[in-house]
Amino acid sequence: MDYNDTNGTDAPFTNLSMFSNGTRNNSDSGRSYTIPNPHFISSGPVFDDVNYKYLTSVLLPSLVYVSILLVVGIPGNLMVIYVYSCRWSASTSRVFILALGSYDFINCLSSLTTEIVLLSRFLNFDFPIWCKVSRFVTASINSGSTFILVAIATDRFLRICRIHKDPISVELSRSLVIISVFFAAVTSWPTLLLYGTYTVIIPLKPSIYLKGKTCLITDSMVDTKYPLEFVIFLFSSHFMVDLVLIVLYSFVGRVICHQQTYRKSLRPTSKTKNVPKTEVDNKTEGSQTSTEEDPRRTPMRPRTATSNRFSFVFWKNLSLKSKTATVKKKSTGSDKKLMKELKQSLKTRSSSDSKVPKSRRNIHAGKTTLMLFLVTLLFILSFLPYSIIVILRYTDPYFYTRLTSGGKAVYNVVLRSYFLNSVVNPIVYCFISKHFRKLSKEALQSLICCARD
Template sequence: MVMTLHITAKAVVPANMDEEMKNATFTTYTSMDTFYSDSTYLSTSVVPSPTNVTGNTSDLINIYITSGPYIDAINDEYFSTVLLPSFIYACVLLAVGIPGNGLVVYVYGFKSKRTVSRTFILTLAVLDLINCLFSISTELVILRNFLKFNYPTICKISRFVTSFCNHSTTIILLSIAIDRFRKIRYPLKKKMKMSTAKIIVICSMLFGCLTGIPFVLFYGTKTQFLREVETDTQRLVYQGKLCLPRDGLDIIYQEVLLIVLSFAHVLSDVILGVLYSFVGKSVLLSHNSFRRVDPASVKPHSERKRSIELGRRNTLRLNSTSSAPGTAGRTNTMLFLVTLVFILSFMPYLVLAFLRTFQIEAKQTSTTEKAVRHFFLRSYFLNSAINPILYCFVSKHFRQEAITGVHRMVPGRKSQYTIQRQTARQNVRKS
């Protein structure tokens, strides 16, 4: 009869392990290919190859090991060969995202006039900053300890925060697109109030919390077989601990969650695409109509009145859509780019997650393919760090205030830069 012993401490490795391994037989499990092919580790570099098998295997004692030098060695090699590009990618996003989103919060929170657009941009920056400070930071720890991350509570919180930020961002981007659409299609109608924008922000937070609950329930520690070592008296089963859907969770729940999330993302992407296509079409029509209209050349009074009204409508549209006349147009362009990056950054993740969950992907993959797959499974982190860069390229106001804020943080340059700014403002007023 087979005896089973569950041991997780490092002390489970016997003192005579090196001697016993001379007569050991090894069995490598392929269950990591079945459930999570990205985590498969097939290597004989850590433990020597078997020579022969002795003894009755039915009398062996099973010892389950989840930590220790052999687990560390497997984890370190998997990190260096597969996860290192993803780790570097997350480090770059963290280095860019934290100071960048901090500047966005500073500029749009303290150095800008409170408008509906500024409120939405500030909310996006706060969500992105939370994502950087906690989600990406935790992901770095998970990547470094990918096969030995036995911290289910941290895993649950990390996935909840990521879900909360991303889903709240989706609602904010939809609200921005609707606000842009209303200003374009109905420029003379009443605009969105600040109170309405604040209610939308609160509702987006509640929506993010509600949609994050399944991640708390489903995620945790997933036990994964790595390899098996048989000696004359015992069977050592090495197991990894991963931050994935927890042990005992039925696969149907993972499939349903992924289908619902994928459908929601596709639906929101379609709505955003339709709204911004109307915005772009209206911008082009407004430019063309504004160039053709010449109210002074129309002789009949009724036609002159109609042309003047058309010119006024087109002027209003230009002031709120065109990137050439002023700030409103640049804001439109900036928000459109933010939305586009959000949509594109989620596409690789959704495709790979769908293939992984429904086991459509190839079972046998090379180390390079696994590294690429892990890299793009974290593609959605991009939208949390790249927005400040987009603001710098598009918004002149953000660039100026961000440069001012940075100069104020540098010792010895605060007073000099303040004098330069005051002199520049006086020159503008004189001119």
């Protein structure tokens, strides 16, 4: 939910203080300047030369950075969409990852391509509708992705820390994705009003000024209080969301650390015992042995005491099997009564097991939880440099003008840091999920074979 005050160059040449004492009004930009007998250049060789020099001296690193993100992001997110939609079994995490992949693909296709065009002709981008729509899409994608990440963190919390409660189901996860679309639109609609064509005034010589057009806060809104209020709203919302994510994953990490300590404490006394096979309950979708990580993996796996995977679900299933066997030995006339008692017994057992200290519940976080945690962490970190730059700019309006050309180049790259979160997720999936790597490799091989044929 971050404010897409993109490109950070409210005025790439913000040395406009010379116009502060005048009476003449520049009606195109809605600002009053002191301009004695001004002459404005808005096209021609001089204009093109200034635009080219600004591109090569300040914006070129940003252009290269965004281009690399586009080249990596589009095929990477397409691979995520293909693998998780066509080759992955149904699960809650699959729905959320597909939603993130779709959001990121749209962001790459819309925002990054717009950014490349804008950087290439920064002082000659007079397309207000395009500017409004692209900024609205970017802000919506960021808001929708944030909503999905909160849903993912909640699901991980329920699966790891509240195993006696039902986690988010596949049906509910699909509903949450739909809700995220409406949430994104509700929180991002002000960008349609705030963004548009911004007039840039650049002093060249006495009484000669270059007047460019770019995509930023529109001239009619730049001197109002609404841009700052929108920034404050989105930054405060972003801070609260980050706090929620940190708290949820802190609880998850605490439980994981406790179970690791508990497993180590039991290793010396359980080296030779074996535990029978059991089927993993759907509640342990976050487990490393869950079919969520590998849809083709057989659900029946041998478990040994060495790995110490005595989970709550395992004992519940074991109790169910033993009690069901006892019921079968009874007379058929009392089946209904016995089954009723069995259900009540299991309900009581579940309630008592929920009171067991968390450190004694062996919940294995698994690669899925690690993968989703890294996605969330990178999302937060990618917005951190951007947030710092925006805060500096609003607290010190002349911060940018005091920078050298190199400093301005770094400034513009850092201000686009949040684009990184739309590209890194496929890379995280490849590093963490062996099955994703395998399916991606198979898909690439099939694509190469089709191309050869």
